[in-house]
Ligand SMILES: Cc1cc2nc3c(=O)[nH]c(=O)nc-3n(C[C@H](O)[C@H](O)[C@H](O)COP(=O)(O)OP(=O)(O)OC[C@H]3O[C@@H](n4cnc5c(N)ncnc54)[C@H](O)[C@@H]3O)c2cc1C
């Protein structure tokens with residue numbers, strides 16, 4: 001039964017919710033902003049009927065800004081610079097935009113409503129992102145919950161990306177997008193691969209695991225992301241991944257393999273049990289082919305029947321053990337947020353400055 005204090009709070013919340021809904025509907029029906037212009041990089045001008053968000057106007061004009069949460073202000077990926085006309089930053093944006101970014105006008109494109117003329121700057125990299133019509137070429141189970149999805153690009157038929165970047169997959173029949181890192185090498189420009197882990201109750205991963213099939217037609221956009229191999233560096237490379245964090249690291253490895261593995265590289269991969277490991281043979285074969293490359297998988301909860309003789313414990317323990325203090329290296333990390341946070345600390349203790357640590361958390 002409700003407590004006497006709880007009931008008034010519930011009623012208050014319901015009234016506030018109802019007022020918010022009424023205000024949103026009233027704004028939609030009654031407020032007309034007329035024609036507004038969005039000036040991009042001081043040259044391209046979009047003429048729009050005001051009232052919608054920058055993100056939606058961009059999408060309608062084939063300008064693809066990363067939007068992993070589909071405009072719900074929960075991913076923080078749709079950052080752009082607003083020079084004028086964007087109004088005040090909203091509470092929904094605050095957690096994603098630091099003080100320095102605020103001073104330079106960074107905003108979330110999904111939260112900025114166009115109510116008047118507005119000027120924005122969008123990086124050339126983002127302007128190069130495209131929409132691709134594509135066909136599912138092959139699908140394969142890699143573990144009990146991870147699938148490899150090979151996608152053949154139809155129109156345009158080639159994508160240029162840096163190893164480590166991601167694309168967005170549009171869930172058919174919806175306006176929802178989800179981000180998936182490209183797991184293949186950039187040299188394979190017509191056929192890209194994704195590794196998708198099943199999230200129970202998940203819209204997109206559920207669709208990919210349970211509905212998607214070979215020869216299905218899909219749409220993707222990209223490439224996106226600042227997490228990619230820095231090719232102008234001569235530092236050694238430390239890669240740390242867990243689960244589907246394998247995807248961007250695999251793209252980096254395949255790319256470096258094609259180049260003859262020019263830099264020393266150690267790859268730490270964390271999993272719970274042997275059943276969660278994949279590409280193991282391929283990775284050990286790579287370490288036999290290139291003395292510069294070392295693969296270190298670690299299991300945190302091996303089963304007795306796994307007969308596991310490799311590293312055990314959290315992957316950060318293996319990093320502690322194998323990386324020399326003061327190593328002249330940069331690091332690429334991809335996996336669940338707690339793993340990344342712990343790995344950044346361990347690498348910091350080894351003397352690797354944060355500017356040389358790149359990561360994607362998911
Ligand atoms: C840059 C980037 C790259 C990514 N690359 C990959 C990749 O290569 N492979 C891959 O499988 N995923 C990747 N992801 C995650 C992916 O974009 C989706 O978030 C994921 O597939 C879940 O989407 P969904 O629609 O199935 O679940 P949703 O419908 O969005 O979520 C359903 C429920 O599951 C929860 N949830 C969402 N994600 C997770 C999660 N990871 N673990 C546990 N619970 C979760 C949500 O909070 C929600 O309650 C990446 C994300 C980003 C931002």
Ligand code: FES
Nearest residue numbers: 067071073076110
């Ligand atoms: S699209 Fe995710 S925060 Fe804007």
